[in-house]
Amino acid sequence: MSEAAAPDPRVWNSGGEPAPADTAEPVALTALQLLRHLDSGPRGLTDTEAERRLARHGQNVLPAARPVSLYRRVLHSLRDPFTAVLLCLGLVSVVVAAWGTGSVILSLVAVSCLLRSSGEHRADRAMAALRESVVSTATVLRRPDHDGPVTGPREIPAAELVPGDIVRLGPGDLVPADVRLLRASGLRVHEAALTGESAPVAKYPLDAPDGTDIGPFARPHVCSMGSSVAYGSATGVVVATGARTCLAAAHRTTRRRRDSAFDQAVHGISWTLIRFMLITPPLVLMAGATLHGRGLETLPFAVAVAVGLTPEMLPVVVTTVLARGAARLARTHKVIVKRLPALHDLGAVDVLCLDKTGTLTQDRPVVARAVDAEGRDDPAVLRWAGVNAWWTLQLAELPTPDALDEAILDATGEEEPLGWDGVAALPYDPVRRLATAVVRGPGRLGTHTLVAKGAVENVLERCALDDAERERLLAMAAREADTGARLLAVALAERPARRRAYTPADERGLAFLGFVVLRDALAPTAAEALGSLAEHGVAVRILTGDHPGTAAHTCRELGLAPGRVLTATDIDRLDDDALAEAARSTTVFARCAPEHKARVVGALRAGGHVTGFLGDGANDVPALLAADVGICPKGAVDVVRETADVVLAEKDLAAVDHAITAGRFSSAGIATYLRITLSSNLGNVIAMLAAALLLPFLPMLPAQVLVQNLCFDAAQLAFAFDRPASGALRRPARLRPRGFLRSLTGFGLLNATADVATFAVLLLTTRSATDAQDVFHAGWFTENLLTQALVMIVLSGIRSAGAGRASSPVRCAAGALAAIGVLLPLSPLGPMLAMAPLPPLFYLLLAAVLAVYTVALRAEKLRFDRRHA
Ligand SMILES: Nc1ncnc2c1ncn2[C@@H]1O[C@H](COP(=O)(O)OP(=O)(O)OP(=O)(O)O)[C@@H](O)[C@H]1O
Numbered sequence: 001m002s003e004a005a006a007p008d009p010r011v012w013n014s015g016g017e018p019a020p021a022d023t024a025e026p027v028a029l030t031a032l033q034l035l036r037h038l039d040s041g042p043r044g045l046t047d048t049e050a051e052r053r054l055a056r057h058g059q060n061v062l063p064a065a066r067p068v069s070l071y072r073r074v075l076h077s078l079r080d081p082f083t084a085v086l087l088c089l090g091l092v093s094v095v096v097a098a099w100g101t102g103s104v105i106l107s108l109v110a111v112s113c114l115l116r117s118s119g120e121h122r123a124d125r126a127m128a129a130l131r132e133s134v135v136s137t138a139t140v141l142r143r144p145d146h147d148g149p150v151t152g153p154r155e156i157p158a159a160e161l162v163p164g165d166i167v168r169l170g171p172g173d174l175v176p177a178d179v180r181l182l183r184a185s186g187l188r189v190h191e192a193a194l195t196g197e198s199a200p201v202a203k204y205p206l207d208a209p210d211g212t213d214i215g216p217f218a219r220p221h222v223c224s225m226g227s228s229v230a231y232g233s234a235t236g237v238v239v240a241t242g243a244r245t246c247l248a249a250a251h252r253t254t255r256r257r258r259d260s261a262f263d264q265a266v267h268g269i270s271w272t273l274i275r276f277m278l279i280t281p282p283l284v285l286m287a288g289a290t291l292h293g294r295g296l297e298t299l300p301f302a303v304a305v306a307v308g309l310t311p312e313m314l315p316v317v318v319t320t321v322l323a324r325g326a327a328r329l330a331r332t333h334k335v336i337v338k339r340l341p342a343l344h345d346l347g348a349v350d351v352l353c354l355d356k357t358g359t360l361t362q363d364r365p366v367v368a369r370a371v372d373a374e375g376r377d378d379p380a381v382l383r384w385a386g387v388n389a390w391w392t393l394q395l396a397e398l399p400t401p402d403a404l405d406e407a408i409l410d411a412t413g414e415e416e417p418l419g420w421d422g423v424a425a426l427p428y429d430p431v432r433r434l435a436t437a438v439v440r441g442p443g444r445l446g447t448h449t450l451v452a453k454g455a456v457e458n459v460l461e462r463c464a465l466d467d468a469e470r471e472r473l474l475a476m477a478a479r480e481a482d483t484g485a486r487l488l489a490v491a492l493a494e495r496p497a498r499r500r501a502y503t504p505a506d507e508r509g510l511a512f513l514g515f516v517v518l519r520d521a522l523a524p525t526a527a528e529a530l531g532s533l534a535e536h537g538v539a540v541r542i543l544t545g546d547h548p549g550t551a552a553h554t555c556r557e558l559g560l561a562p563g564r565v566l567t568a569t570d571i572d573r574l575d576d577d578a579l580a581e582a583a584r585s586t587t588v589f590a591r592c593a594p595e596h597k598a599r600v601v602g603a604l605r606a607g608g609h610v611t612g613f614l615g616d617g618a619n620d621v622p623a624l625l626a627a628d629v630g631i632c633p634k635g636a637v638d639v640v641r642e643t644a645d646v647v648l649a650e651k652d653l654a655a656v657d658h659a660i661t662a663g664r665f666s667s668a669g670i671a672t673y674l675r676i677t678l679s680s681n682l683g684n685v686i687a688m689l690a691a692a693l694l695l696p697f698l699p700m701l702p703a704q705v706l707v708q709n710l711c712f713d714a715a716q717l718a719f720a721f722d723r724p725a726s727g728a729l730r731r732p733a734r735l736r737p738r739g740f741l742r743s744l745t746g747f748g749l750l751n752a753t754a755d756v757a758t759f760a761v762l763l764l765t766t767r768s769a770t771d772a773q774d775v776f777h778a779g780w781f782t783e784n785l786l787t788q789a790l791v792m793i794v795l796s797g798i799r800s801a802g803a804g805r806a807s808s809p810v811r812c813a814a815g816a817l818a819a820i821g822v823l824l825p826l827s828p829l830g831p832m833l834a835m836a837p838l839p840p841l842f843y844l845l846l847a848a849v850l851a852v853y854t855v856a857l858r859a860e861k862l863r864f865d866r867r868h869a
């Protein structure tokens with residue numbers, strides 16, 4: 001076999017080598033010509049040939065997957081709003097020739113950018129390694145050697161595909177390269193990432209495409225990399241891989257971006273603070289001008305006060321806390337968080353939506369019996385279900401049978417139904433909720449038999465029955481479902497043989513045959529995990545495609561009160577507001593198509609809940625996208641793993657519970673850091689404004705404000721290495737900007753009061769000193785660092801509802817901060833920063849102020865804990 005010839009633009013139009021995808025000539029080759037051109041065949045390439053092509057064409061990966069360099073990251077972090085404001089303040093200082101202030105601010109920006117970028121860089125590399133453990137695979141047909149037998153479809157890493165490979169696509173597969181379809185059955189693909197179109201699009205083979213250029217993604221006979229199979233199945237030949245695909249040529253990625261609860265919270269807090277920062281300098285300037293007749297010379301001080309308000313280390317602390325949390329979760333519970341902020345969102349989840357099959361049950365259904373319309377045992381019903389399962393699987397070439405089909409084939413002995421020949425198949429899809437096989441019976445050349453099996457309602461609606469009989473059968477099915485059984489209805493129709501293709505429109509006027517009753521045992525850990533989730537304040541919603549009776553029974557068995565079950569028909573009748581209202585009190589939503597699942601999740605979010613969704617099927621993708629956090633097991637279909645934010649080793653509710661707990665730990669760490677930083681920054685700013693009004697001189701020199709700020713920031717890095725306390729676990733931990741900032745005023749005011757008390761002490765003890773201002777500055781510096789250290793110790797126990805203690809990194813940092821506060825004014829650095837030694841009486845009185853402050857702080861903390869308990 002020769003090398004694949006130099007690409008011909010007529011063939012390689014899917015992002016072909018010589019011309020970019022959009023300008024390439026349209027394909028005008030028949031399927032056979034194309035196969036010949038690619039030097040391939042219906043049985044696939046040989047292993048040797050595939051290896052050779054891989055060496056020549058390179059790996060099938062998008063060029064965009066390159067990691068971001070550290071340098072670009074630093075540039076990127078300059079775009080952070082805090083950094084931008086700090087930069088502006090630094091530039092203002094330089095413009096008014098306040099060189100000291102300017103250079104301190106600019107070095108602050110540099111240090112925070114560097115720390116943040118290197119933290120993100122490290123976190124990203126760790127994440128990439130984790131993500132790699134969930135690579136997607138492709139199903140290919142390959143042969144050991146030239147004349148060798150076809151060994152059957154094989155799973156290989158998608159990166160190893162080469163042009164000419166024959167691939168199979170089934171529900172939930174990511175289309176691994178650009179693929180020209182050779183055969184397809186009921187195929188619909190999601191192309192949202194490529195075209196923005198949210199509904200799945202039908203794709204089918206065309207033997208001789210007419211060649212009109214309708215754009216790279218619009219061709220019905222080509223599936224592009226970046227799309228995914230919603231339902232149906234197909235076999236096709238790879239025409240382009242990696243950088244040569246349409247997706248690469250269009251410079252798009254398959255990633256989506258959505259503002260999660262975390263992004264919203266950080267954004268809200270940032271902008272409130274920035275507003276404060278921007279109004280602080282004018283306020284200080286105005287106060288100085290009106291009360292003391294000062295002019296622009298106060299500007300550096302005003303700028304320094306604004307800088308004092310900034311939590312410069314926020315990005316560093318957030319990235320480090322989340323990255324450490326994610327690493328711990330991966331190590332201890334094998335849960336992979338693909339997007340760092342998703343860890344915070346997990347901690348904030350207060351409603352968790354689950355599918356039923358495989359989460360609450362084992363997804364190992366077994367046929368219990370088969371009954372006819374009168375409820376009598378009837379083996380013929382099972383036999384027909386077997387004919388349906390066998391031929392849909394054969395003709396649709398599904399890479400893996402679904403669990404219900406597998407159960408039926410197990411029960412019928414997994415043998416080809418003797419005498420019946422397959423003609424066509426309309427595979428299962430989650431909207432029609434049934435599968436039909438068209439078969440030809442022994443000696444009946446002129447007749448085709450349609451065998452349909454599927455959800456009871458969907459099959460009965462296609463049967464020729466009067467209303468009374470249909471109602472009777474529905475009631476009979478409901479009685480079975482109420483015992484927890486899963487049901488499939490089976491129906492037949494005879495039609496004159498024809499060559500025209502069969503479509504879902506042919507699934508009508510069927511004769512009802514009976515029901516296959518299946519049982520699926522409960523998942524062993526589900527009951528316990530549901531209890532634990534409830535204890536942790538997480539409400540559970542079940543979103544299933546199954547019968548309402550089956551779903552309700554399963555819930556009851558697991559100790560979850562199902563209440564009134566809403567079905568898809570009910571959901572369709574409700575507008576968004578009404579659905580949000582209903583979702584508040586409904587636990588089980590049954591007979592959901594993919595869109596219904598997504599609508600319910602959307603309604604819960606609109607109702608103010610942070611919503612997680614756990615699912616594993618291609619039909620769960622819209623809901624995974626709609627949720628704040630999408631969760632799936634490692635064994636889920638490719639597109640689900642690609643879409644989800646969190647991947648579990650097993651589909652195990654207990655693991656979700658652990659992940660939520662880990663998320664809460666991380667959120668609590670971030671919230672503690674923010675609470676401490678912001679409340680003391682706020683207190684300092686208030687005190688500084690008060691002092692600027694009351695005192696005839698500047699309460700602190702700009703350089704002193706900035707050095708103090710630098711010490712605070714360095715100490716607060718300890719929170720990145722904080723170990724979570726255990727009290728945070730009881731409730732969802734969500735940062736709500738408004739409530740959060742409001743909760744700080746109490747602490748901020750206390751802090752400011754301690755400062756003002758210190759002013760009084762200072763005025764009292766330093767009145768007679770010759771260098772009164774320098775002593776005053778030193779005194780306030782010492783007090784500020786000591787109160788900050790106190791706040792770190794007292795408030796870091798806040799999340800453990802009263803009983804907590806600061807962890808050791810935080811205690812060490814607080815100790816160091818206190819030591820610097822006391823020693824720096826006395827050291828040789830003191831005079832350099834215009835600080836003079838303090839009289840012993842000051843220390844005595846300061847100790848008294850601090851003692852009172854500690855008591856008040858503890859009291860306020862208790863009040864806070866009680867309010868938030
Ligand atoms: N292979 C199949 N052939 C025919 N009908 C099927 C098949 N698979 C599923 N069904 C029907 O569709 C219904 C919904 O399927 P299924 O329960 O798998 O949906 P789901 O939304 O994935 O549910 P869950 O949330 O429990 O995972 C089933 O109850 C069954 O009636």
Ligand SMILES: [Mg+2]
Pocket residue numbers: 355357616617
């Ligand atoms: Mg499912």
